Amino acid sequence: xxxxxxxxxxxxxxxxxxxxxxxxxxxxxxxxxxxxxxxxxxxxxxxxxxxxxxxxxxxxxxxxxxxxxxxxxxxxxxxxxxxxxxxxxxxxxxxxxxxxxxxxxxxxxxxxxxxxxxxxxxxxxxxxxxxxxxxxxxxxxxxxxxxxxxxxxxxxxxxxxxxxxxxxxxxxxxxxxxxxxxxxxxxxxxxxxxxxxxxxxxxxxxxxxxxxxxxxxxxxxxxxxxxxxxxxxxxxxxxxxxxxxxxxxxxxxxxxxxxxxxxxxxxxxxxxxxxxxxxxxxxxxxxxxxxxxxxxxxxxxxxxxxxxxxxxxxxxxxxxxxxxxxxxxxxxxxxxxxxxxxxxxxxxxxxxxxxxxxxxxxxxxxxxxxxxxxxxxxxxxxxxxxxxxxxxxxxxxxxxxxxxxxxxxxxxxxxxxxxxxxxxxxxxxxxxxxxxxxxxxxxxxx
Numbered sequence: 486x487x488x489x490x491x492x493x494x495x496x497x498x499x500x501x502x503x504x505x506x507x508x509x510x511x512x513x514x515x516x517x518x519x520x521x522x523x524x525x526x527x528x529x530x531x532x533x534x535x536x537x538x539x540x541x542x543x544x545x546x547x548x549x550x551x552x553x554x555x556x557x558x559x560x561x562x563x564x565x566x567x568x569x570x571x572x573x574x575x576x577x578x579x580x581x582x583x584x585x586x587x588x589x590x591x592x593x594x595x596x597x598x599x600x601x602x603x604x605x606x607x608x609x610x611x612x613x614x615x616x617x618x619x620x621x622x623x624x625x626x627x628x629x630x631x632x633x634x635x636x637x638x639x640x641x642x643x644x645x646x647x648x649x650x651x652x653x654x655x656x657x658x659x660x661x662x663x664x665x666x667x668x669x670x671x672x673x674x675x676x677x678x679x680x681x682x683x684x685x686x687x688x689x690x691x692x693x694x695x696x697x698x699x700x701x702x703x704x705x706x707x708x709x710x711x712x713x714x715x716x717x718x719x720x721x722x723x724x725x726x727x728x729x730x731x732x733x734x735x736x737x738x739x740x741x742x743x744x745x746x747x748x749x750x751x752x753x754x755x756x757x758x759x760x761x762x763x764x765x766x767x768x769x770x771x772x773x774x775x776x777x778x779x780x781x782x783x784x785x786x787x788x789x790x791x792x793x794x795x796x797x798x799x800x801x802x803x804x805x806x807x808x809x810x811x812x813x814x815x816x817x818x819x820x821x822x823x824x825x826x827x828x829x830x831x832x833x834x835x836x837x838x839x840x841x842x843x844x845x846x847x848x849x850x851x852x853x854x855x856x857x858x859x860x861x862x863x864x865x866x867x868x869x870x871x872x873x874x875x876x877x878x879x880x881x882x883x884x885x886x887x888x889x890x891x892x893x894x895x896x897x898x899x900x901x902x903x904x905x906x907x908x909x910x911x912x913x914x915x916x917x918x919x920x921x922x923x924x925x926x927x928x929x930x931x
Contacts, residue, residue, distance in 0.1 A: 595885030635811030704796030
């Protein structure tokens with residue numbers, strides 16, 4: 486994914502706190518040295534856990550290990566930090582193909598998970614009792630040929646629209662159920678609260694320009710359940726409905742002059758400040774932003790709500806969800822280490838595991854494990870996100886169901902949102918962009 490560049494999953498997860506610990510979320514390359522979890526000299530088995538090499542990711546993983554080894558003193562875990570990006574991807578594939586992967590490792594769920602040949606390279610966990618407790622949407626993105634292979638790393642998150650509750654209360658607005666309702670709300674803000682931007686856009690941080698397109702994916706699949714399969718086979722495109730809608734939303738909102746005056750130069754941090762202070766009514770964004778607002782503007786966090794990007798049909802309202810990375814066991818893990826690895830995955834997929842994540846970093850959405858309740862003190866906006874998961878009204882973002890992603894989306898969304906190109910033109914150019922990638926991947930039909 487690359488919301489930070491068509492929502493690059495690794496870049497995105499680098500901002501989600503604990504989730505980075507279990508995947509290759511780090512964007513910087515670092516040494517491949519090991520980091521001992523410490524304090525478990527009486528252990529009978531020692532596992533090596535491959536994690537992302539970000540400072541936050543390593544610290545989170547150490548915290549998880551601390552909680553696990555307190556319950557399982559016969560097992561020690563040594564961390565193996567590895568780089569993110571292409572280098573990390575290549576390392577994972579090399580280690581799996583040569584049988585030299587660590588005993589457990591963190592990696593992507595979704596399309597990239599399918600690319601590492603899980604049937605050949607991973608130990609299935611379908612027979613483990615805790616699998617029935619995993620959230621169904623998450624299970625769908627770590628399943629291959631009917632077998633489940635991974636457990637979630639920390640929390641999920643949603644892509645949609647943050648909104649200012651004080652602005653809504655002042656103007657008597659209700660959470661919209663259709664895109665037309667959303668536009669009407671924006672027009673009401675423009676006419677009746679002239680000091681407030683109806684929609685915040687922050688193109689100084691270009692990945693943020695993509696949310697109207699990316700967060701609309703639930704509405705695309707709601708209209709055509711086979712769209713991702715057709716897309717992967719080059720049978721449907723962004724320049725066609727229903728996927729064109731997100732690009733046209735960008736054009737429409739620009740043409741109606743609904744943005745903050747400094748949208749071209751404002752940054753992500755500016756967007757957080759403006760939505761927190763009620764200078765904007767809406768900010769299309771990922772729910773990871775809620776943690777940023779809570780940290781920087783704690784006295785304003787109760788002023789923020791969240792709703793899924795609405796589509797055409799009020800009866801089909803739902804959320805585009807970004808699911809956690811996962812932890813897997815490679816087939817090279819055997820004997821006592823395999824049994825210990827299974828215990829570790831069982832811990833991660835339990836309320837104790839969720840608590841270990843939450844003890845280090847607040848969640849950006851619900852946990853993908855039944856029985857893992859959000860803390861009572863979690864911001865209301867995160868509870869808003871969780872409600873869609875609770876009601877099973879979530880569609881995994883396109884990157885979880887198709888391997889096709891193009892690097893030009895951020896720049897093209899900026900151009901459409903700035904009025905330089907039409908929505909149709911932006912979509913057509915993005916279709917050309919992904920064609921290059923699909924051909925590089927050797928996908929049939931391209």
